[in-house]
Amino acid sequence: MNEQIKPVAIPGEIIKTGKEYLPGEWTMRIGDNIIATKYGIIDESGKFLRVIPVSGIYTPRRSDLIVGRITDITFNGWVVDVDAPYSAFLPLAEYPKFISSEELAEYLDIGDLILCQVNKNKRKGVDLTIKGRGLGKLDDGMIIKINPNKVPRVIGKEGSMVSLIKNYTNCEITVGQNGIIWIKGKELKDELSTKKAIEFVVEKSSVNGLTEIMKEYLENGGKK
Amino acid sequence: MADNIYTKRLDGRKMDELRKMSAEVGVIPNADGSATFSFGSTVAIAAVYGPKPLHPQHLQNPKKGIIRCNYDLLSFSVTERKRPGPSRRSQEISRIIEWALEPVLGLDEFPGTVIDVHLMIIQADASTRCAAINAAAIALAHAGVPMKDLVSSVSIGKLDKQLVVDVSKEEEDYHEGEGATDIAMTFMSNSDKVLALQLDGKITPEGLKEAVKLGRKATKEVHNLQVKVLKEYLEKTGGGD
Incomplete structure (x- = not known):
């Protein structure tokens, strides 16, 4: 979406005809034709065709950083809601320190928010881990939810957009791949202006040269 | 309309002419996918939620x-309150509608889940199920559900002996000659x-057979509109909401 409008794929639409093309993600071959199986943008790299989805709910991938909410406690771990088709599981063994199975609730209770990473993709749902720097329970700050397909836009190229907002608002921002964003600042005022800035990015996500517009927006103190 | 003495229909349409169609994508921000579709004054609105875990569990299909x-x-939606x-x-x-949509959806990737x-x-003037299916197809695509193909639907009517495309309520109540036949396809x-x-x-x-042939031709127009609104929506918003 950066330079020019990329070609759009509609489910069932023939993207390319010819035996030489290879079907990638969300495409399939019927006879000579490569057809799209999801609504999105066509990405063509050489002979390899794939569709990048633009809407719909989040599907977890390995090593994704996500924000989730504890919904249940079992004898050997926690059940986590991550806004995906399935709930995720955080095993006791993936907690950074040893806990006996009686005191699970003392460390992470129902309703707590955690920053975690997808460890394993199972047939139904995923396993999570909170072993790693910065991962674990989120105690303060605020959470906002955006469309998970807009996450790459909010992060920007190599994190350019997030660091730009961070610089101007003095807040820590962690963008989960599932579209849940954790904002932490010294004051509530800062957090609110960060929230506004992120919502602005989401709203303007299809505009070209968004980083420049964003700079202007932030210099004006959050006025459009 | 016996013996083809008429060349036009009650509302001035040609025999194989659809009513003015319109469609819109992303009308319900809360839903994962949504759309409206209308044939003339028949208006359908569709909202798609999911895939999400299905409860009660005995309804789940593990495959x-x-x-x-x-x-x-x-x-x-109707003159006499429904x-x-x-x-x-x-x-x-x-x-x-479930049976009509299911074959095109790639649901194998989400065992044990449901798509609602x-x-x-919101306004009924015959062919409501066709409008509903057309709206559902757009909404499902918008929700990012894997689909083999889009789905288009149209109703073909037979007024006495004359085949017509996209029946309206007035035509559905036609009583002369052989009366009205309504085929939703x-x-x-x-x-x-x-x-x-x-x-x-x-x-x-x-x-x-003749009616199905006519229906295939008419659904092409429906499909064109569905593709058009989906493309326009993406160009306008960059996808999502």
Whole structure:
């Protein structure tokens, strides 16, 4: 979406005809034709065709950083809601320190928010881990939810957009791949202006040269 | 309309002319996918939620996800107030739409889940199930559900002996000669395969073949509109909401 409008794929639409093309993600071959199986943008790299989805709910991938909410406690771990088709599981063994199975609730209770990473993709749902720097329970700050397909836009190229907002608002921002964003600042005022800035990015996500517009927006103190 | 003495229909349309169609994507921000579709004054609105875990668990299919449709007329959609709540008619149509949509969806990737499709008719002037299916197809695509193909639907009528495309309420109540026959048909948009076909009335086997042929041609127009609104929506918003 950066330079020019990329070609759009509609489910069932023939993207390319010819035996030489290879079907990638969300495409399939019927006879000579490569057809799209999801609504999105066509990405063509050489002979390899794939569709990048633009809407719909989040599907977890390995090593994704996500924000989730504890919904249940079992004898050997926690059940986590991550806004995906399935709930995720955080095993006791993936907690950074040893806990006996009686005191699970003392460390992470129902309703707590955690920053975690997808460890394993199972047939139904995923396993999570909170072993790693910065991962674990989120105690303060605020959470906002955006469309998970807009996450790459909010992060920007190599994190350019997030660091730009961070610089101007003095807040820590962690963008989960599932579209849940954790904002932490010294004051509530800062957090609110960060929230506004992120919502602005989401709203303007299809505009070209968004980083420049964003700079202007932030210099004006959050006025459009 | 016997003996083809008429060249136009009650509302001035040609025999194979659809009513003015319109569609819009992303009308319900809360839903994962949504759309409206209208044939003239028949307006359907569709909202898609999911895939999400299915409860109660005994309904889950461990091999693939399931689709659950809920079609209904809103109370104010018809001239005589429709009593709200599920009726025999609306439940039947809900099932029919489920069966019509299921073959095109790639639900194998989400075993044990459900996709909820809510279809409400906000204004009814015949062909409501066709409008609902067309809206559902757009909404499902918008929700990012894997689909082999888009789905388009149209109703073909037989007024006395004359075949007409996209029946309106006035025509549905036609009583002269052989009376009115209403055939709602749904096709896969690109491969032209029949997904659902319902016939209400009387028609000869030859007449039915003729009607299906007419339906295939008419759904092309429907499909063009569906593709157009989906493309425009993406260009306008960059996808999502």
